[in-house]
Every structure is written in C-alpha cells, then in structure tokens.
Amino acid sequence: MRTERTTGRDRIPAHPDIDGIGLQQILEALVDPVRRLIVSELYRAPEPLSCGTIDLPVSKSTATHHFHVLREAGLIRQYYAGTSRMNALRREEIDAAFPGLLAALLPRP
Amino acid sequence: MRTERTTGRDRIPAHPDIDGIGLQQILEALVDPVRRLIVSELYRAPEPLSCGTIDLPVSKSTATHHFHVLREAGLIRQYYAGTSRMNALRREEIDAAFPGLLAALLPRP
C-alpha cells in the first residue's frame, strides 16, 4: 500500500460542532490572556487574519498551541491560504450558544 | 507588650476593593466548576448562605480554598455569624464593573 501523504486540503483539521462545546471548555480557553488577545484581534478585524498577523508575546510554537486550543474550543475556524493559516472567529455561533459572553469578556472598543 | 489575639470581628479577612480586581482574576476564579457552582447558588439565593449550606462535591478543606479564591477575586463577601461563615455575592459591584459577565457565565434559571 501507498504511503499516506498529508497534502493540500487535508491540512485543515476538523472543527468541533458548536453544540458539543460546553461553557467549561470555552472558559478554559478564554482564561488565558494570550488567547483572549487573539480572540480580541479577530473580533475587531473585519476579515480573517493569518497567524503571523497577530503579534503575540510568545514564541511561535506557543502561538500554535494557543490557536489549537481555541480551535478545539470551537472559538475559531481555520483554513489555509497558501502557507498562511487563516483564522476567523466563529462569532455568530458563539453568540447564539452563549449570548453576551464575548461582549462581556472582550475589551470594549 | 501584649499578645495579639485573633478575636471576634478580626476573623473577617479584608475584602479587596472591586476597582483593584481585573477581568483576569475574575476569570481565573470562575473557570473552576466548583467555584462557578458556589457563585450560582449565591446568585439564586435571596440571602447570604453559610459555607455548609452549599453542598459541594469536594472535601471541606478544598471548599475553604475555593471560598478563599472567590473572596480574593472580589466576587463574594464573607462575615461570621456565630461559628458559621456567611457568604454573599457582590452582585451589584460586579455587574457595575463587568456588565453582563455574571449573566453570561451562570446557568439560566
């Protein structure tokens, strides 16, 4: 049999359904200041941002880790555009499942 | 000089001013399920509750720890009534400082 290759669109990991996410997981994700910073930036941005666009006070591997946690918590959606990984806040879904949460947690503009 | 005695009203620890509390601290307090359970109970109760009234899935020492964290985070106010320690949610202050936060974090009634 042939070796598996991780190519192209397989690079996009599965995103959890919002219904499978509990408040607990959301809070565990948002309790970290770095992750809250990421979410804030995505909240303000009109369009998805690549990982590199948001500059964070941590190393690259740590940043990857934080994006991973946010994705697993159902807070962001990720897809590739070339070598860049784009990130978008799943705003409507979150607002529907947890009304007022984002507004209460993010710094007021 | 005379020996210091921890008597009577000295048993009540100092409560932090709400202005000195940041969102970070509040979140760190409320990310724990047990602490969120405590806050929920205090939220629903019309009057302050003693520590023993709220039954928690943890040992007594752990419960004490959680009440301590909540107090330090400015979320509850504590005072003694006999041997019982009463707990009250600092609801108005929290709502003023972080509008919508409690409502978003506590289970809807």
Place this chain on the structure above:
DNA sequence: ATCGTACTACGATGATTGTCGTACGATGAG
C-alpha cells in the same frame, strides 16, 4: 469547664498546562 460544630491553616501530592527549542512539512517564489 467540657464538648460539639464550623471552618481554617498547613503541608503534601498529583495532574494540568503554558512555555520553549528543535526538527520537520507544505507552499510559493526565483
């Protein structure tokens, strides 16, 4: 004075996790 109740204080411990460096993989440009 003695006892029981209510809670705290003090370690100890195990699990989690935020952090990093390094090595690797995928993509687009020259």
Place this chain on the structure above:
DNA sequence: CTCATCGTACGACAATCATCGTAGTACGAT
C-alpha cells in the same frame, strides 16, 4: 530544483493548582 517562509509536531521543563488529610481555632451550648 532550490530556497525562504509559515506553521506544525514532538519532547521537555517549570510553575501552577485543585485536591486531600490532619491539626488547630473560634464560638455556642450543655
């Protein structure tokens, strides 16, 4: 093809923290 860029994966490490048991203190009742 080769190279630089962007991000991931993996393993390691230190710090934090939720948990507990035990011992102790304060207060009210007997």
